[in-house]
Amino acid sequence: MNLLKLLDTMCPDTNSPEEKDMFFSRREAFRQFGDLSKKVAMAAVPLGVLTALPKVAKADTESLIGVLNYALTLEHLEYRYYQTGVESGVIEGADLNIFTKIRDHELAHVNFLTEVIGNVLGGMPVVEPEFDFTAGGNFAPFMDYPTFLALAQAFEDTGVRAYKGQAGNVMESDVVLTAALSIHSVEARHASMVRRLRTKKGQDTVKGWITNGSIGSLPAATQAIYAGEENVSHGGVDVTALTGIDAAAVSEGWDEPLSKDQVLGIASLFLA
């Protein structure tokens, strides 16, 4: 299954008439609620961050739903990966608390995004795709712990770049932007922990932060995840030239975004 196609089903242009009706009726339902803040007050789950923020969304709801379904797809992938890993017994006992915690966060993200898409924005949350974490028989993450850790790092670093890449697409909604940022930094914490864990175990020499565009000892297939991370210029300022700090350290100090197409290209390796 192709992820892009999956997400296209969210777009009314390509839907069947029946689905279109559902889409627009939901949108209509959303309009009737008037604005996001009113709807939030009616949401079933405690959405603290939404109710706590003062401003209401002025962004195009349809576009927000598209972005959040993209994020939800990635969260489905991460949750299923860790849940399968925890159940499989591949994780060393001493590390189980780490991956249980990460699994719990990914599940919380799935539930949160599902709730926001479905009950706040009035859209249709994307269903969980079927994943193939062997990537066509190339990896055995649930039989080999180093492979499990390597793919975990790949997914977390991808997640950080994916959320960052959407900041501009959700910035018209203060609520959604803030929620996305609050997930983004959690993914970055996960990434740092998994990267350092791999190095502690002697499987790699990576640090918690990404040096240049290095994949370390990850499989070559992960190159696209780190492409561009070597950047040292931001807002027209070459920070290496400015500071005299080595390029490796400067590259570590800024994480780079990835576009939706880039991320889906990476994620599609793991779709059944």
Add this chain to the structure above:
Amino acid sequence: MKNELIKPKGLVTNTNRRNFLKFGTMSVAGAGLLLMGCNDDDDMMPPMSEGVNLGSGDIGILNYAYALEQLEAAFYATVLTGGYFANANAEEKTIMGDLEKHERAHREFFKAALGSAAIADLEVDFSSIDFNSRTSVLAAAKTFEDLGVAAYNGAGQFIENVDYLVIAGKIVSVEARHAAAIRDLINPGSDDFAGDDLIDANGLERTLNFTDVLTAASTYVKTPIDFSQLPS
């Protein structure tokens, strides 16, 4: 004496934000950071003899980030001169060395990006930190890194220019990577790297507003910071 940030609720919604500093209260301001309003005063604001004004709009937010990066950079620079670092193991030396470079790079970046709009150098006060003590240094590092993440996460919604927003996004995830590493140094192998003290049941990390962040930072900064013109 510990600095106090006083920002009366509703002040920033007053129509005349530029002229809110009332220097008749400077005797009180001498005790620390003080913000008072005088929305009925249309006179030009006198120049601040001490202290910095972050400014308004995106410039104000960038100066806010610059202030925090100044604090972090100064902290790690001091760490590298202390007894903890001298006796740290190889991994911790590498981490502290990296963090010093990253934060210095962030600081210099903001200074260059802001140009003439950049605030002056802040005077820091690390007297509450024992730089010979691993426990003290790591606890302070945890405070700074977690605070930085929450500050960027809270400020993002006020940034108008998408390029600035993305740059802030590029930095905040690195601060989060730092925070996770520091927390793991303090409590190795635990789930503190993304602890329940910061992350709620929806899996969302805490955000802090300008007042919360600058109040927390004021323990370590002597220079009064006027953030009254920041967006709200």
